[in-house]
Amino acid sequence: MARTTPMSGFPEFLPADRIIEQRVLDALTTVFELHGFGSVETRAIEPLEVLAGKGEVDKEVYAVRRLHADTDGDDAPVWGLHYDLTVPFARYVLEHAGKLQFPFRRYQVQKVWRGERPQEGRYREFTQADVDIVGADVLADHHDVEIVAVAADGFARLRRDLGFPAAVLRVNNRKLAEGFYTGLGIDDPAAVLQRIDKLDKIGPDRVAASLVADCGVTEAVARSCLALAEIATTDESFVDRVRALGVDHPLLDEGLELLAAVVRGAGRVAPGLVRADLSIARGLDYYTGTVLETQLAGYESLGSVASGGRYDRLASDGRRTYPGVGFSFGVSRMLVPLLGQGVLTTDRSVPTCVLVAVDADESRDAAFATATTLRGRGIPAEVAPKADRFGKQIRYADRRGIPYVWFARPDGDEVKDIRSGDQVAADADSWQPPADDVRPRVRPTGE
Known part of the structure; x- marks a missing residue:
């Protein structure tokens, strides 16, 4: 393109x-x-005569029609995209008043x-x-x-x-x-x-x-x-x-x-x-x-x-x-x-709270299982896109604003807060991040 x-x-x-x-x-x-x-939720289009009947809005209405005429030879009908939500809502009330x-x-x-x-x-x-x-x-x-x-x-x-x-x-x-x-x-x-x-x-x-x-x-x-x-x-x-x-x-x-x-x-x-x-x-x-x-x-x-x-x-x-x-x-x-x-x-550009690191392609299934467990507990998680050095995976998380990286260890998993550098033992069935970290935070710039 x-x-x-x-x-x-x-x-x-x-x-x-x-x-x-x-x-x-x-x-x-x-x-x-x-x-x-x-x-x-109402439909996006209304008959043009309905939209035009609500005031001097002719220049504001976008007309919508099929690209081709109907098969019976008649021209395709023309509708208009609604320019506010009041007109379709008024029609909605009339059509559904009995319900x-x-x-x-x-x-x-x-x-x-x-x-x-x-x-x-x-x-x-x-x-x-x-x-x-x-x-x-x-x-x-x-x-x-x-x-x-x-x-x-x-x-x-x-x-x-x-x-x-x-x-x-x-x-x-x-x-x-x-x-x-x-x-x-x-x-x-x-x-x-x-x-x-x-x-x-x-x-x-x-x-x-x-x-x-x-x-x-x-x-x-x-x-x-x-x-x-x-x-x-x-x-x-x-x-x-x-x-x-x-x-x-x-x-x-x-x-x-x-x-x-x-x-x-x-x-x-x-x-x-x-x-x-x-x-x-x-x-x-x-x-x-x-x-x-x-x-x-x-x-x-x-x-x-x-x-x-x-x-x-x-x-x-x-x-x-x-x-x-x-x-x-x-x-x-x-x-x-x-x-x-x-x-x-916002403090991150993705909803992800935890990046589950992958040290080798053979361990990707285990990483997916960890991410699945975290998601099941309401913690947004994704698996690293490629097996790589942990330092590179941490930098990947940092660029996207992901606050935590999860590491699988033979003697027990650990999770690292890459903002503070703190790294602690963790279990996917019980570890819980602070409430403010679960979802991206929105705040005024500079706060």
Whole structure:
């Protein structure tokens, strides 16, 4: 095969980086399952009309078709690769509703494809890890608190176990914002939300000008909208600050109560991780209540690396409506830049904990038996690829980061920790390495 050229926007990991990715996914799925969510996987393709019906995504969808027409002469049908996990999940709920127990608690970890210009944190093929709670016709408000708690727990575990940068979950409620805008006399709150959603990108002056020019509000009203967006607290004190702006509306009252409950509930799981930030708008129309965005400390240029919220019409079959609340971890979005900048590292590029040395080809069967015994006890082991001087086999293990080398001796086996040089008598039926050595360790570079 001729030398190949990497495809932009389709990241591939070397084994050491893949270990880190797997540990990230292990940490997240552990959190999901601890909170009682079950795993699903949906097909990678959906009918193009279904994908195109979810908004202006024509330029983002990759079309898929058979190379050849069907044998009956008709053109092969054309599908599209899903560009997020929400659309296939909505279809999944409709198709399987009769077999699901509601509220339905699901997590899903899969590849997603999106035809956009590749840049740091944005790729054409990437992995998402989504978690959702879906109800049939109704979904209690307390599930919003639960989803935010799951998100907070996930980021707290990534930081605690793997050394991820600190995360800040910024949370708002669309009802709060819409009630505030309506209380100001604004006829089209959704249009204001779309402008406020650009605050981080274009700044307050341009947002204010857009509100006046495009939404028909006065400069005073525009300033009030920006005053609301400036409020951010790590506790429930945002309620008093909103009240001080002097706007009243029942929907505003409801939104304040819901957001306070979310901040209070998430604070019990991960104190200081969740922040009420009234600039968060999530301009997408399908969000109807809680909205979330997440930034990593020191990597704010990546924008939001995880997001979600409440949507009262995830799916509908005309008879029943399925509301939901969910959160999506952009695994590739945050992990690829961190790996590219060398922020995280692992102590070995293979899962192997023990290399069983081979002193002669005749002893390879015995070495395999030793490795088999270790594996049976949950200790990853491999046999040296060739019989060679023990010094060369130790160097082979060292290059791959394998911490232990096992030697068969006539008077009893021994195992060597090649990091410290310690070598002790050992029996494959009872020897146990330290717990931290059984699997590769992930940690911040330099720790």
